[in-house]
Amino acid sequence: MFFAFETVSNAILQSLKFCGNITTKVHTYLCDINWTLSGTKCYYISSKATEVSWAGGRAMCQNMGVDLVKIESREEQDFFFNKISDRDWFWIGLTDSQTEGDWRWTDGSSLNKNLTFWNKEPDDWKGSGNDHPEGEDCAIILKGSTKDKSWADIFCSSRNGFICETEANCQHQ
Ligand SMILES: [Ca+2]
Ligand SMILES: [Ca+2]
Secondary structure (H helix, E strand, O other), X not given: XXXXXXXXXXXXXXXXXXXXXXXXXXXXXXXXXXXXXEOOEEEEEOOXXXXXXXXXXXXXXXXXXXXXXOOOOHHHHHHHHHHOOOOOOEEXXXXXXXXXXXXXXXXXXXXOOOOOOEOOOOOOOOOHHHOOXXXXXXXXXXXXXXOOEEEEEEOOOOOEEEEEEXXXXXXXX
């Protein structure tokens, strides 16, 4: 396993958190190369060249042994909002494809209605001329009007980037 030591920049060092038993040695959170550390989580934000369906994005994460991101705090939301560009859309691990209107994360947990960042959504749009009768059942994060308004439901078959999440490694130093 490779660790992205170069990502431990001064900026990250200042926000470094310690994990494990710190009585004898320093242990710090680190991520694999090409992943980004924030808090105690590592995130993989796909490149613009990789645009896939929601299921395709989830499969890409699962091939790496992880899953699509679950946004569980304002800090996490702010992190992505600051990280992504104005033009790009990224799948998050949120869908109502099982039951319309019942938004669930990929681990099966319900969306906390007190912690959502929809931008005038979800609207389950069915396309112009009803050409998508299945409606919009998969969620993306994008640069909305404000930090609090940057999620949308779109067609699961549309092609976008994706964000994977996993727990950070605890690394002895
Ligand atoms: Ca829907
Ligand atoms: Ca929508």
